[in-house]
Amino acid sequence: MTDEQIVALTFYERSPLFDDREKAVIRFADQVTRAAATVRDADLEALRAFLSEDQIVELTLVVAVANFTNRMNDALRAEPDLG
Numbered sequence: 001m002t003d004e005q006i007v008a009l010t011f012y013e014r015s016p017l018f019d020d021r022e023k024a025v026i027r028f029a030d031q032v033t034r035a036a037a038t039v040r041d042a043d044l045e046a047l048r049a050f051l052s053e054d055q056i057v058e059l060t061l062v063v064a065v066a067n068f069t070n071r072m073n074d075a076l077r078a079e080p081d082l083g
Contacts, residue, residue, distance in 0.1 A: 002017070004017055005018065012026050013027075020049075020050070021050040021051075024047055024049070024050050024051075025047070025051075025059060027043075027046075028043060028046075028047055028059065028060075028063075029059070029063045031043060032060060032063045032067075033067055044056065
């Protein structure tokens with residue numbers, strides 16, 4: 001992502017800085033993060049326009065691991081090691 005895209009991430013749906021594929025991926029990642037149980041067949045179909053089944057599985061795994069890490073760190077009040 002570019003610095004511009006990071007700044008525009010909050011309004012990604014309306015931003016010309018993201019293409020349709022990127023918007024679909026961000027939308028899915030947000031949905032999995034906020035309410036994974038709400039993912040429906042139509043949501044997965046929207047992703048299939050841009051990603052293979054393997055890519056959807058990998059995306060879901062990456063989002064789940066990131067959420068797991070965030071929850072662990074938040075619960076334990078762990079400070080990131082910024083090197």
